[in-house]
Amino acid sequence: MLRKLLDWLERETGVISAWGRFWAQPLPQGVGWWHIFGALTLITLVILFLTGGALMFYYSPTPDQAYASVQYIEHYLPAGQFIRALHYWAARLIVLLVIIHIVRVFLWGAYKRPRQMIWVSGVLLLLVVIGFGLTGYALPWDQKAYWGTVVRLKIAEGIPLIGPSVAAFLRGGDTVGAVTLMRFFVLHVFVLPALVFLLTAWHVIQVRRLGVTPPGVQVTEEASVPHTQMLYPDHTARIAVGALILSVLLIGLSLRFPAPLEPRANPLDTAYKPHPDFYVLWMHELVNLFPPHLEFVGSFVLPTILLLLLLVVPFVERNPERQPRKRLKALSAGTLVLLAIVALNVKGMEALPQPERLSPLEQRGQQIFVELKCYSCHGINGGGGPVGPDLGLGGKRDPEMVRALLRNPSAHNAHTIMPAYQLPREQEDALVAYIVSIGPNSKMPPIPPTEPEKPASHFEENWFVNHKFEVRKDPGSCSDCHKPFFCQACHQNRRPSSHDAQWLKFHFGNAAERPEMCATCHSPDYCETCHKVMRHDTQWLRQHGAKLNELGDKMRWSGETMRQLCSHCHTPQSCQNCHGVPMPHPEGWDEKHAQVGHQNPALCQRCHNFQSDTCQTCHQMRPSSHTEDFRKEHPRRITDSGASCQVCHGRNACMDCHKVPMPHPPDFGESHAKLGQQRGWKGYTGVKKLQAAQCATCHDVKYCNQCHQP
Amino acid sequence: MEQQVTRRQWLAFLVKALGTVLAFAYGIPVLAMVIVPAFRKQKSPWIKVGEIKEFPAGEPKAVTLSYQRRDGWVIRTVRSTVYVVNGTDGSLKVLSNICTHASCAVRWEASKSAFYCPCHVAYFDADGKVIQGPPPRPLVQYPYKVEGGSLYVRLDNV
Numbered sequence: 020m021l022r023k024l025l026d027w028l029e030r031e032t033g034v035i036s037a038w039g040r041f042w043a044q045p046l047p048q049g050v051g052w053w054h055i056f057g058a059l060t061l062i063t064l065v066i067l068f069l070t071g072g073a074l075m076f077y078y079s080p081t082p083d084q085a086y087a088s089v090q091y092i093e094h095y096l097p098a099g100q101f102i103r104a105l106h107y108w109a110a111r112l113i114v115l116l117v118i119i120h121i122v123r124v125f126l127w128g129a130y131k132r133p134r135q136m137i138w139v140s141g142v143l144l145l146l147v148v149i150g151f152g153l154t155g156y157a158l159p160w161d162q163k164a165y166w167g168t169v170v171r172l173k174i175a176e177g178i179p180l181i182g183p184s185v186a187a188f189l190r191g192g193d194t195v196g197a198v199t200l201m202r203f204f205v206l207h208v209f210v211l212p213a214l215v216f217l218l219t220a221w222h223v224i225q226v227r228r229l230g231v232t233p234p235g236v237q238v239t240e241e242a243s244v245p246h247t248q249m250l251y252p253d254h255t256a257r258i259a260v261g262a263l264i265l266s267v268l269l270i271g272l273s274l275r276f277p278a279p280l281e282p283r284a285n286p287l288d289t290a291y292k293p294h295p296d297f298y299v300l301w302m303h304e305l306v307n308l309f310p311p312h313l314e315f316v317g318s319f320v321l322p323t324i325l326l327l328l329l330l331v332v333p334f335v336e337r338n339p340e341r342q343p344r345k346r347l348k349a350l351s352a353g354t355l356v357l358l359a360i361v362a363l364n365v366k367g368m369e370a371l372p373q374p375e376r377l378s379p380l381e382q383r384g385q386q387i388f389v390e391l392k393c394y395s396c397h398g399i400n401g402g403g404g405p406v407g408p409d410l411g412l413g414g415k416r417d418p419e420m421v422r423a424l425l426r427n428p429s430a431h432n433a434h435t436i437m438p439a440y441q442l443p444r445e446q447e448d449a450l451v452a453y454i455v456s457i458g459p460n461s462k463m464p465p466i467p468p469t470e471p472e473k474p475a476s477h478f479e480e481n482w483f484v485n486h487k488f489e490v491r492k493d494p495g496s497c498s499d500c501h502k503p504f505f506c507q508a509c510h511q512n513r514r515p516s517s518h519d520a521q522w523l524k525f526h527f528g529n530a531a532e533r534p535e536m537c538a539t540c541h542s543p544d545y546c547e548t549c550h551k552v553m554r555h556d557t558q559w560l561r562q563h564g565a566k567l568n569e570l571g572d573k574m575r576w577s578g579e580t581m582r583q584l585c586s587h588c589h590t591p592q593s594c595q596n597c598h599g600v601p602m603p604h605p606e607g608w609d610e611k612h613a614q615v616g617h618q619n620p621a622l623c624q625r626c627h628n629f630q631s632d633t634c635q636t637c638h639q640m641r642p643s644s645h646t647e648d649f650r651k652e653h654p655r656r657i658t659d660s661g662a663s664c665q666v667c668h669g670r671n672a673c674m675d676c677h678k679v680p681m682p683h684p685p686d687f688g689e690s691h692a693k694l695g696q697q698r699g700w701k702g703y704t705g706v707k708k709l710q711a712a713q714c715a716t717c718h719d720v721k722y723c724n725q726c727h728q729p
Numbered sequence: 730m731e732q733q734v735t736r737r738q739w740l741a742f743l744v745k746a747l748g749t750v751l752a753f754a755y756g757i758p759v760l761a762m763v764i765v766p767a768f769r770k771q772k773s774p775w776i777k778v779g780e781i782k783e784f785p786a787g788e789p790k791a792v793t794l795s796y797q798r799r800d801g802w803v804i805r806t807v808r809s810t811v812y813v814v815n816g817t818d819g820s821l822k823v824l825s826n827i828c829t830h831a832s833c834a835v836r837w838e839a840s841k842s843a844f845y846c847p848c849h850v851a852y853f854d855a856d857g858k859v860i861q862g863p864p865p866r867p868l869v870q871y872p873y874k875v876e877g878g879s880l881y882v883r884l885d886n887v
Contacts, residue, residue, distance in 0.1 A: 066755055073759045077801070084802060091802035097765045098758035105755070252740035259747040266751055474797070474804055495795045496806050 045246035046254055047233035053127075054231065054254070055261040056120040061219065062262050063113040066269070067151075070106040071208065078158065080204035082197050083478070085160035086283040093280060100277050107278035108269055110152060114298040117145055125332075125353050128341035129232035135333035137229070140222045142329045147215050152298065154207040160200060162401055165284030166293040168203070169195050174306060178319040194286075238339040282402040282463060283478060290409040291401025300367035301360045325356070372460030377453070384453025385464050387446050394466055396437070402463035405483055406509075407437060410457045421451045436509035487515060494539040506540035515540075523587045549574075549584075564626055567603075598625065678713050771799070775874065775881040778823065782878065784815040789837045789844075789855055791826065794882070811871060811882060812837065812844070814855050823882045824857045825869040835868070844868065 029035040077096065079088040092099040121141065124130055130138035157168040172195065176186040191198030233244035248254060285291075295303045306317035336349045343350055377385060388394070396404040400411030423430065425447065428437035442450065476482065476489060490497055497506075518526075530537050530546070537546070571582040594602035599622045600615055601608075616623050646652065657664065664672035673681035679694065680687070695701075695709040710723065776796045784790050789812045798807045814822040824844075828835050833848035843860055844853040851862025858867045873882045 069755055069759050073762050076763050079802065087802040087804075092762075095766075095802075096762050098762045101758050102762050105758075249737075252737055252744050255744045256740040259744045262751055263747050266754060270754065474806060493795065493806075495793075499795060499797070499806075 041227065042249075042251035042255070044227065044230075044250040046231050046248045046250055047241075047244045048247045049234040049244075050231050050248065050254060052257055052261075053123050055258045056116055056123055057226075058258040059261050059265055060113060060116045060120055061223075062258075062265070063109050063116055063269075064215065064219065066109045067106060067113065068212070070102050070109065073102050074106060075208060078204075080158065080201050082160060082200055082284070085158065085200060089159045089161075089280060093277075101273055104273035104276070104278045105269065108272045108276075110155060111296075111298070112265070112269060113148060114152065117148055121145065122357070126343060126350070127232060127234055128343075128346060128349075130333040131232075131336075131339065131341065132238050132333075134225070134229050134232065137222060137225045138333045139330055140218050140225065142326070144215065144218045144222060145329075146326070147211055147218060149299070150211050151207060151215075152296065154203045154211065156296070157200060157203040158207065159280060160284045161281040162284055162288065162291050163279075163281045163293055165195065165286065166291050166401075167295070168199065170293055172199075174314070174318045178315045182315065182319070232341070235342050237341060282466065285401070285405070285478075287405055287480065288398060288401045290398050290411060294371055295367070297364065297368070300371075301363035304363040304367040304370075328356075375456075375461055377456065380449050381453045381456045383446075384449035384451070384456075387442075387450045388453055389464055389466060391440065391450075394463060399457055399461050399463045400459065410454060411459055411461055415458075416455050418451050418455050421454050422447065425450065434513070436511075436513050438508040438511070487517075490539060491536070494533070494536045497539045498535070501539075503538075503540050503542045503545075510540060521587075523584060549581075598622070677716065773798075773883050773885055775883055778811065778813060778873075778880040778882050780878055781875055781880050784813045784821075784880070786815045786817050786819075788839065789814040789824070791837065794884070796884075809884060810834070811884075812868075813880065814857075816855070821873065821875075821880075822856065823871045823873045823880075825871065827869070828864055829866040829868065830862070830864040 025035055074092060077088055077092050077099075079085060089103070092103055094100075096102075124138065124141070153171065157164045172186045172190055175189070176182050178185070189199065189202060191202050233241055236244055302318070302322060305321055306314055309317045332349075336346075338346055338349065340346050394403040396407035398404070398409040398411065400409065403409065424437075425440045425442070427439050428435045429439075440447075479485070567582065567585075572580050574581045591601075599619070604612070612623075644656075649656075653664070668675070679691075683691075692706075694713075695705045698709070700706075700708045710718075710720070714723070774796070776794050778792050778794065791810055791812055793808055793810045795806060795808045797804050810826045812824040812826055814824060816822070826834050826836070826844075828846040828848065828851060830846070830851060831848050833846050835844040835846045835851075835853065837843075838845045841852065842855065844855075844857070845851070846853075846862065846864070849863050851864050852860040853864070853868050854860050856867070857870060871882045871884055873880060875881070
């Protein structure tokens with residue numbers, strides 16, 4: 020069945036025999052292991068194409084999504100991390116393979132007549148590979164991607180005449196941003212792949228047409244070399260073994276070292292220092308050799324000269340010899356250039372920051388740094404939040420100073436918003452050791468992705484300054500992720516702008532209408548700190564005096580005492596409105612109060628119980644007004660002066676002695692008999708009893724006889 | 730000559746074998762990454778509605794939920810309203826507030842003891858069953874769970 024299908028395909032198109040003819044290429048004697056690097060480069064290119072295609076399924080080339088999509092690839096997809104690492108490492112290996120391939124071709128003299136154009140296409144392919152590297156660099160949109168791209172476009176801009184236009188074309192706008200990212204993406208996945216496809220096809224077809232160069236044979240004597248082996252299977256076996264070794268290396272690297280992903284690009288983070296990749300390091304060093312105004316010589320003129328030299332090598336070097344010892348001039352020139360590049364690269368690598376070497380204690384400190392989320396405010400040479408100072412700057416720190424700062428940041432700066440950290444001794448030691456170890460070459464440790472993830476708004480420019488608007492729009496969305504502590508950490512020393520001097524007066528309205536606003540930053544018991552003693556409900560009316568006396572000067576909120584807090588809403592007059600007397604009682608009140616008490620005893624009674632200690636402390640002595648004949652005199656005194664017994668003796672002052680209502684109510688004449696009946700005294704004996712018990716205090720029997728005739 | 734052919738056959742086998750191994754080594758992860766996620770069912774998360782004691786028996790109470798929904802690498806904050814119906818008989822229901830007819834938002838009318846949809850004058854009872862109007866189905870009920878005194882809901886078929 021399959022055979023029939025293939026036969027039909029062959030009849031119709033001829034591809035089967037073409038495929039067979041391609042592999043049945045005879046190769047000259049002497050082609051061996053050194054000749055596999057071209058094929059290995061091609062295999063690596065296929066791997067890059069495959070893995071790049073898989074990554075393209077998930078990558079989104081916009082600044083607000085690029086980083087998130089790369090994180091998604093890294094953390095949520097099966098084999099996502101592996102595929103990205105494969106792409107990353109294959110992209111580095113292909114540069115090495117291309118260089119080895121070029122050096123091999125150069126040493127073997129394989130670029131000579133008639134294969135000059137194969138060499139030219141190879142040099143162009145090298146350029147395209149570098150182009151892939153430069154554009155792919157920007158795509159993850161992490162710090163390295165962003166700042167690397169910014170720096171390179173700046174370098175490109177320095178080239179006279181064409182520089183600004185080239186940079187503007189690549190940037191697509193005034194700043195590196197959405198348009199730039201899309202351009203780099205399109206270059207990386209469309210333009211350059213198309214170029215690489217065309218050039219590779221040209222390269223391979225030409226090799227197929229002209230044959231592989233026989234090693235060590237003069238240009239004119241090629242025809243005499245016997246072709247003792249076939250491309251398949253003799254040479255493909257070597258390629259297959261090479262591919263196996265390459266794959267073991269590639270897969271091993273990918274599994275052991277995942278592709279790095281730095282913190283998300285932050286255009287405001289000027290503390291970040293980008294470092295170039297190894298294969299362009301020599302170019303950066305070259306740029307550094309020149310003073311700033313001549314930078315373009317290193318960045319453009321010399322590399323262009325080098326490129327032109329490479330391109331014209333087969334047309335300039337016309338020596339027909341291929342034996343290395345008969346081409347000393349060309350070889351020494353080539354070696355010189357290669358050595359120069361290697362030397363520059365080595366120099367560049369020395370300038371690269373040494374990777375941090377942390378002691379176990381410092382490593383523990385680094386863990387704590389991540390656990391405590393110090394990075395959300397502080398960067399380490401970039402990468403952190405924009406709030407606190409970057410810890411990579413500022414030179415060597417004193418451990419004791421760091422310790423003191425951690426324990427009490429506001430002792431150092433009264434307006435700091437950094438929260439105090441009271442850590443166990445062991446953790447504190449580790450954290451202090453780590454912070455002290457941070458220098459200009461330290462890097463932000465990898466920050467694990469948190470779930471739920473930060474929404475895109477948190478990466479907006481000025482998010483830190485503008486978050487209040489978002490909070491006001493939908494406070495609930497903050498408290499989905501953040502505990503009130505999170506807000507308090509900063510706001511304990513810096514109240515939100517809404518909480519101004521008038522805030523206390525108006526906060527009740529906000530709290531009643533949108534309680535979720537308060538709940539965003541304040542824990543539920545926060546209101547209670549004030550309101551459990553000062554809630555303006557029915558209980559409050561009864562208790563506010565006592566509470567004020569008890570806590571008025573002790574309890575403080577935001578630096579003010581409770582008494583001062585009352586004055587935010589209430590004028591002193593408002594106390595008097597209810598109390599009728601100045602509150603709290605002014606100086607010299609002791610002298611004045613008798614008058615008020617006599618005039619309107621009810622005023623005093625609103626707060627004071629006359630049996631209470633407050634009155635009794637002074638009034639336990641018999642006042643001078645209560646003369647010897649006071650018992651007899653007091654009805655007249657009361658009637659004459661309007662004084663009230665109740666001021667001192669309480670509300671029931673008359674009843675307590677008289678046991679009947681005093682003065683007698685108007686209908687007492689009719690009802691006084693009932694009084695006796697109510698008390699269970701009946702008949703004549705009852706009248707006698709009542710008279711003895713109650714009436715006789717004031718009235719003698721004659722008084723009764725005025726009405727009751729005996 | 731005999732030996733030559735054997736050697737070539739062996740090399741051909743080696744090339745094919747290594748080719749197959751490498752194709753699998755690279756192909757499987759690539760295919761896994763592209764294909765597998767498409768068939769992964771994402772279960773919607775449990776979203777906290779509130780403390781169970783906040784919902785008095787008898788009266789349905791509207792709660793606006795705000796939660797994050799993941800769409801690949803895009804995470805959006807979504808809001809939707811549910812009615813918690815704490816029946817007097819102890820039964821609990823979490824109802825969608827979306828009318829099953831034309832997807833308008835229904836609201837609880839305490840005076841009529843019914844959910845009222847203003848678009849086409851439809852009424853649902855407290856259990857979400859249609860009393861009057863064009864809706865073809867009762868209001869959607871969401872699965873819920875009560876854990877540690879808190880009510881959680883899963884907005885499965887939103």
